[in-house]
Amino acid sequence: MSETDSPILDIQHVSKQFGGLAANSDVSFSMTEGMILGLIGPNGAGKTTLFNCITGYYPPTKGDVIFKGKRLNGMTPDQVCKLGMVRTWQKVRPLAKLSVIDNVVVGALVRTGSVPEAREIAREQLHVVKLAHKADFLAGGLPIGERKKLEVARVLATKPDLLLLDEVMGGLNPAESEDIIQLILEIKQRGLTQMVIEHDMKAIMRISDRIVVLNSGEKLAEGAPLEIVSNPEVVTAYLGEAHT
Amino acid sequence: MLRIANLDFSYGDLQVLWDVSLDVKQGEIVTVLGANGAGKSTTLKNVSRLVRPSKGSITFDGHDLCALESHQVVELGVVQVPEGRRIFPEMTVLENLRMGSFLKSTRPDRQRNIERAFTLFPRLAERQKQLGGTLSGGEQQMLAIGRGLMTNPRLMLLDEPSLGLSPLFVRNIFEIIKEINKQGTTILLVEQNVFQSLRISHRAFVLETGRVVLSGTGEELLGNEHVKKAFLGA
């Protein structure tokens, strides 16, 4: 992975059909190493479904996902995770009866068989997301903002190359969102690649190198942030008319 | 008509509403705005008694809703069209509508109400025999609203009716909401689609992480700097 602009993730003509509903149809784009790609679109546009297809939860009905040069077809989420791609959940899924640190330990164990070592990694990651003071609390009892941070710490602990973040700022107040934005930028500093779903346009504009817009399952537009906000199609479908 | 005062609510130990107060007057359209997870749906669930608040009061036309069960709230004329539509998937369109007039008091009007739903949403008339679960998102939304109307509501709580709908249909939905309001139903609307909803509403409240931070008329809020920043993007 010497060339920075060789694609780390290449999505080719991915379609996903649920019965009669095309949640994704013929979506293609690619990501280069180290970039942050913003994925936006109205509710139900198929963003989460695309995450599910990329990470192996659903087999795509059609199309290929190529990660670090490997085709992921037929791989299960755990295999994808071992390859270095991991996602967070839009509806956060803490392991409720485990402590905060144990949640992160579970993530870390994918790279090591030793529990003490995993605890070390976990502790580091909790520091990164500023949750270290809650390490011994039960994860089920955290307020929403901290649950989202925990979600991020847990995936970071798997030492991924590519992170898929599904609305990690959703439901956070501006201050909390700001924390997460800083966190995402910091992660980028470390050279990790990220794909971010977010409804908060302000945040998306700040962090994204590139934006892909989905609408009714199809790719509506792709481009640099400033191109996107001024794209009339995107404005009518997503941003709202008054914006122009 | 509806008054929510000093409402606190927690899911288990996770508090999501803090001292929320808002009110709706007869004949109004009132919108509640707020980011994901701000507690908008939770507020509506409290009104419908799907969940119980830890503190505060909810009154409707002088009735204390906190003393009632969900189905009794519906009997008073307060109906909710919930987030995610919640159509009965294994029932046909017609059966779904009939479920809307389950209450004894609304059964005499059943036929008339079904016709009203079909006039508002001609699409539903075409698909009477189709199972709810196989409808497209937009159709499900129509069905959910139609089903809500079957109860002869005096106050209708609409939770994100435009969610997942095509932009064209979104505009349509707001026209329909206005129409329903004109026919005499008061409306409490929860929306992410800030422009459209503010445009049709008389008044609006903004929720942020479980607290009411702003309120005013639709016009006022449309012009408000904070609203612009928080919801309309740069």
Place this chain on the structure above:
Amino acid sequence: MPPRTRTRTRARGLSAFSIVAFIAAVVLLALFPKFVENPYAVHLMVTFFLAVIMGEAWNLIGGYGGQYSVGHAAYFGIGAYTVLVLLQTNGVAPWWGLLPALALALGVAAIVGSITFRLRGPYFVLASIAVAEIFRLVALNWKSATNGAEGILLSGVPPIVIGGTEIVNFSSKVPFYYMGLALAVLTVLVTVWFQGSKLGYYLQAIREDQDAANSLGIPLTFYKNIALMISAFFTAWAGALYGLYVGFIDPQTAVGLDISVQIVLTAIIGGIGTVFGPVVGAAILVALSEALRSNAITDLLVAGGLVSETSSIGIFLKDHLSHAHMLIYGFLVAIVILFMPDGVLGAVNNAARRRRARAAAGGAR
């Protein structure tokens, strides 16, 4: 059940107190037969150890992994039948027979796991019952090997002889006592290890949320299978021990649904997903069913002078309590579930935590 917030969890592993208490208990138990020779008491202890072994074994997959198997009788039966069949018909000494028994349990668990672990929730529970019933019916109908419904009656367990001298003679209960104790201690230790190991972490993650666990790189079926295999291994071992100890097995008593239910009850009544829950559950259940069965309650009342043996109440109790023990048992199960959903150990822990919290709040004021 509201999720408990702001409650700190204890650090992983056992507290110093429980380690000391555990060692003391084991030492006491090891000395027990030296002081108490009453075979009845020894018998009850063996029954208790067997319950502990099975409860702990189930706890690995059911308590930590959240996979509520109601079919562990299958593994119990495999252990009991393999060892006894080999001993009775082929004259294979039990300690040799144990090897194929345990290997078979591992193999069967691997196969059963890879089939049934694709199912979730109630479907898994029902499938596990079906698997156990299939094994029971096989034991019942494969007459040439298992002697069918007539069961296998052992003519005796050969003594362990090394170099011509008899090391262990199985005619008394004491060797079984020590084997039971050793295996019970072993399962507790395995549980302690398990809880702190990668495997344990992974199973708890699977219990909490399968999809989330999967996204964190955990191959679900693989780890569930490993846990089931360990669980089956010890359950089969307990089955073998049981068969040798009782000297008689038949399909109903070695592979019946009752056994599966009993195992689950032991773990749940004590408190699942904890190291000592099954121990507590085993103690309660063994003591309780024995007391109810032998009418100890009436005896106690009579001995305490509360009820005269010849009075009408005394006669009524004597006549009916002995018939009512399954009824009382049923009521107890219902009561524990309704009022102690986390099991007895869980209820005790919760109460203790509440008391501590109150004390802490009081101290802060």
Place this chain on the structure above:
Amino acid sequence: MTIFLQSLLSGILIGGAYALIGVGLTIIFGVMRIINFAHGDLVMLGMYASYFLFTLGNVDPFVSIVFVFPLLFLFGAILQKTVINRVLNALPQNQILLTIGIGLILSNTMMLLFTSDYRIISTSYSSGSFRLGEISVSTPLLLSFGITGLVTAILYWFLLKTDTGQAIRATAQDRDAAQLMGVNVKRMSVLATGLGAGLAAVAGALISPTYYIFPQVGQPFTLKAFVIVVLGGMGSVMGATVGGIIIGATESLAGAYISSGLKDLVVYVLFLLILLFKPAGLFGKSRV
């Protein structure tokens, strides 16, 4: 060929009663998402009720269902209101254990009250039959099959055509949404448990003239009901009906062509195969 037809016919007729048991279980599961391990014991209670009506009141077992159904309906309703209601949101393993406990309580209470004697209802038609060519048809079985058909038809009509029936289905499909339509879902749960218990009891009453009664008679029916319900798809009334008949016929044919000792084995293997290849059951996606 005679063997085949004879086995198939008696299997199908017996399957009718199985279907009723399964339908009861599936309704309870559908509305409350609880697997009722005490279901066979409800069948047992129905048998006892019809036994006592017969011996003490001289009521024909087939007529007794008019009394047995409301009686057990009431019992189920009370059970739901007092006990089951408390575990609606509990962990599934606790729900299962609770119903196991209830089953123990029911069968052992009956044993305490009425001893564990086998009781047998002998009617004039208990072993009556008539011939259809080479095949003999048992009169009581045919009668019970007919009644089963009638009961199922009424149930269908009730669930599909009446408002209360629709409300029960609505509660099963989406509890919250049903509440928002003004449905008293607690009432529906009580109704569903009552209905489930009542149907199990009717099945018990229908089997009683050709079978026997004792406190532990229920357990095999519990297991059978599980198989039937999974086969048909949990929560599907249609599925349970067909599932019951399939299981009845399978047992009977397995008894004829393999061995009567192995017929349960065949049923369980079939059960596992269906779970594996069609986890939602044969009618998992169908209506009701």
Place this chain on the structure above:
Amino acid sequence: KIGVINSMTGPQAPIGENLTNGIKLAEEDLKAKGISVQLVWEDDTGKPQVGLSAMDKLATRDRVAGVVGAYTSAVTNAVAKKAEEYKVPLVNPVASKEEITRQGYKYVFRVSATTGDYASILLDMATTLGKPKTIAILSENTDFGVSGAKSAKAYAEKKGIKVVFEEAYSPGSPDYRSTLVKVKGSNPDIMFMVSYVADAITLMRQSRELQLTPMAFLGAGAGFSTAQFASEKNISNSVFSSTQWTPDVSWKGSKAFGDRYQKRFGKEPTYHAANAYTAMMIMGEVASKAAGDREKVAAGLRAGNWDGLFGPVKFEDFDGYQNQNKHQMLVEQVQDGKYATVWPPALQSGKPIWPFPGWK
């Protein structure tokens, strides 16, 4: 002090109750004779391991002089081993599994006949009365059923009767038609069944339904020799059954016992009750003479002989058995809803009806 191990709860409880009642009557009669025994009741719930626990308790905690029990062969088997170990005399009333008294035990005594006896008396009678050439054997898939079927098969072959059908069914099924259709297809001269009462009635009902008409229906005790079975006239008439005891047999006291039992418990006794009564009477008398000393009790049991409901009882060693009572079996036949003892001729109270007269 005497221990009693019995199945008071669990699936075996219905028959267990007969033992309980028989023992209760014995307790009264012993008292009337001036022998006061204290009974320690233990429930084995039909499970061997529970029986073991009961035996441990009786032997070591309650220190009983002897034990009467248990009901099922499985439990008795396990209990017998313990009794031998503790040297506690065990008098077994009803368990019929042959092995129990064939293992060289010195402290285990059995009043009951063994499984093989059930089949042999029936087949002896059948070959005397008619000339059956073929037999169908149908048994329940339990210890009792399977071992009964096994000895029936062996004895039939010895007598030159061809076994044309043999199957073990799982008890408790509401439908045996498919099995019976096959029996019918094999067209046997006689049909031999081992079942408990409920299945016995179901089997006969369905046989009638399918118009199965062999020369004779033979039932090996258990379900076929219960009052409940007999009262089902429609289907039970002319069915033979072997049993260890009937109230109308011309043994001393049988009639009186039957009446008394009927009056006291409101139902007719089965042979289980009579066996249990006999076992308890013997144990009571011997134990009181031996003043509770176990060795003396055992010696007393070995030496004595008694004359009971049962004709003479004596514990002897023969044919590989130890301390086994040579119990005369009887064959009874349902005639007009009542049992008549029809075999052996010396003890009969009615003439056997042979062959099966057909269904009404």
